[in-house]
Amino acid sequence: MKVAIAGGGISGLACAYYLQRAGIDATVFDPAPGGLIGTTTVEGCVLETGPESWLAAKPEAEALIREIGLGEQIMESNEARRRTYVLRHGSFETLPEGLQLVVPTKIRPVLETRLFSWSTKFRMGLEVLRSPKLMADRSVTAFINDHFGTEAVDYLAEPLLAGVYGGSPDELSAASVLPKFVEYEQRFGSVVVGALRDRKPAPRSGGARPGIFKTMRHGMGTVIDNLRARVNIVTAPVEALAPGDTAQELWRIYVAGEWQGFDSIVLACGANHAAPLVAPVEERTGQLLGSIPHTGSAVWTMAYRREDVPHALDAFGFLVPRGERGAIMACTWVNTKWEGRIPDDKAVLRCFSTNVEVTREEVERDLARLMNVTAEPLFALPYRWPGSMPQYTVGHTARIAELDARVARIPGLHLAGNAYHGVGIPDCIRSARAAATAIARAAVSAQAGANV
Ligand SMILES: Cc1cc2nc3c(=O)[nH]c(=O)nc-3n(C[C@H](O)[C@H](O)[C@H](O)COP(=O)(O)OP(=O)(O)OC[C@H]3O[C@@H](n4cnc5c(N)ncnc54)[C@H](O)[C@@H]3O)c2cc1C
Numbered sequence: 001m002k003v004a005i006a007g008g009g010i011s012g013l014a015c016a017y018y019l020q021r022a023g024i025d026a027t028v029f030d031p032a033p034g035g036l037i038g039t040t041t042v043e044g045c046v047l048e049t050g051p052e053s054w055l056a057a058k059p060e061a062e063a064l065i066r067e068i069g070l071g072e073q074i075m076e077s078n079e080a081r082r083r084t085y086v087l088r089h090g091s092f093e094t095l096p097e098g099l100q101l102v103v104p105t106k107i108r109p110v111l112e113t114r115l116f117s118w119s120t121k122f123r124m125g126l127e128v129l130r131s132p133k134l135m136a137d138r139s140v141t142a143f144i145n146d147h148f149g150t151e152a153v154d155y156l157a158e159p160l161l162a163g164v165y166g167g168s169p170d171e172l173s174a175a176s177v178l179p180k181f182v183e184y185e186q187r188f189g190s191v192v193v194g195a196l197r198d199r200k201p202a203p204r205s206g207g208a209r210p211g212i213f214k215t216m217r218h219g220m221g222t223v224i225d226n227l228r229a230r231v232n233i234v235t236a237p238v239e240a241l242a243p244g245d246t247a248q249e250l251w252r253i254y255v256a257g258e259w260q261g262f263d264s265i266v267l268a269c270g271a272n273h274a275a276p277l278v279a280p281v282e283e284r285t286g287q288l289l290g291s292i293p294h295t296g297s298a299v300w301t302m303a304y305r306r307e308d309v310p311h312a313l314d315a316f317g318f319l320v321p322r323g324e325r326g327a328i329m330a331c332t333w334v335n336t337k338w339e340g341r342i343p344d345d346k347a348v349l350r351c352f353s354t355n356v357e358v359t360r361e362e363v364e365r366d367l368a369r370l371m372n373v374t375a376e377p378l379f380a381l382p383y384r385w386p387g388s389m390p391q392y393t394v395g396h397t398a399r400i401a402e403l404d405a406r407v408a409r410i411p412g413l414h415l416a417g418n419a420y421h422g423v424g425i426p427d428c429i430r431s432a433r434a435a436a437t438a439i440a441r442a443a444v445s446a447q448a449g450a451n452v
Pocket residue numbers: 006007008009010011012029030031032033034035036037049050051052053054055236237238239268269270273297298299385388389416417418423424425426428
């Protein structure tokens with residue numbers, strides 16, 4: 001069995017690794033292998049080009065990393081200093097403790113916060129009285145507005161989700177982005193009641209809080225480097241797909257000026273890049289892939305002398321709600337979030353924007369306005385990622401169900417990546433493993449058929 005994988009980001013590389021582990025010959029094709037994940041070290045600072053961590057609650061990334069022998073290098077975010085600021089009327093307010101994403105589970109921090117008004121706090125209290133409801137999919141804005149009001153949309157849901165999805169809650173699907181809360185609404189009416197019931201017990205007194213995020217001590221790029229060294233990679237794009245002409249060779253791909261035959265194809269190149277490859281072969285599947293909108297993003301990594309940043313950096317960073325936004329949507333204070341990554345005499349501010357073209361001047365203007373940082377940076381590195389963030393818009397679940405059903409009926413075609421069942425790194429790895437498992441099963445049945 002010979003498999004071609006289009007795309008060598010974490011999804012494609014993980015898929016190739018799992019296939020190879022199953023004894024299947026897989027080749028990754030990608031003009032720029034590694035995808036969004038990469039690490040550079042400048043003046044002793046360990047810096048990420050794209051993603052910087054994964055959610056510890058999702059086990060797939062850690063399982064893969066341990067399996068490839070990098071378990072010792074996993075580190076947790078600095079929980080002792082976990083705190084996030086949200087900008088409100090030009091000043092930083094602490095995100096209340098005990099939020100399950102956007103849902104409050106502790107009374108006191110909500111009563112004390114200045115992030116929203118008393119009427120929103122009152123609504124949050126009354127929300128527990130709601131009755132169970134089954135609703136059609138609706139936007140995150142409609143969902144949160146219905147439960148907690150507009151201030152909770154503007155100062156919780158929008159800034160929190162914008163950093164993850166790079167999109168507007170007015171368009172994102174509640175069923176896809178907040179599936180647990182939609183389930184709570186159906187079961188209990190109140191999402192607060194649901195979140196309280198499912199709340200994990202607090203660590204015993206004196207026990208350290210487990211890190212909510214995990215990363216690699218020397219950067220996320222170490223995972224990519226390890227996988228790249230294990231699998232076959234051809235540094236070229238897949239330019240076209242065509243059905244093969246024998247039962248053994250179900251697919252042909254056009255790469256580096258020639259057609260090559262394979263038994264299976266995994267498209268791990270992003271739905272936006274997969275769409276034009278698939279459309280000439282299977283029109284509706286191509287349309288469904290193309291119907292998933294993608295936005296872009298940029299990360300400016302700004303490094304300063306520590307004394308030039310007149311702030312305690314006493315949090316993981318800050319979020320800027322859309323009503324108060326200039327260029328920066330979110331900023332990570334790398335020194336605080338990740339111990340040991342930045343030398344003590346420097347401060348690194350990792351600034352995230354959904355404007356791919358955002359300029360250094362715009363970022364510096366925001367840092368001056370928000371943090372009073374006016375010094376010349378030691379260095380400033382832009383990483384621009386056009387079309388990198390799939391948008392799970394209203395109706396996403398239904399569209400993906402149709403897409404999955406169609407792809408399942410096309411022999412030898414598989415999808416992996418961030419556009420379908422979750423955008424995080426663990427979700428991508430889960431999708432890669434599912435594609436590899438399906439191919440391995442097909443290989444076993446083909447072998448059994450050949451032995452009959
Ligand atoms: C700025 C940013 C920060 C993020 N931060 C986090 C985070 O901290 N934690 C987290 O869990 N997630 C984060 N995410 C999301 C996560 O990084 C991505 O969902 C994940 O890395 C996607 O991996 P992938 O392999 O599916 O796609 P990619 O990494 O985009 O790789 C796709 C690959 O396909 C290749 N390709 C495209 N067209 C073709 C073709 N025709 N033929 C062959 N190859 C092709 C590209 O060159 C690329 O290398 C972040 C995303 C962004 C943009």
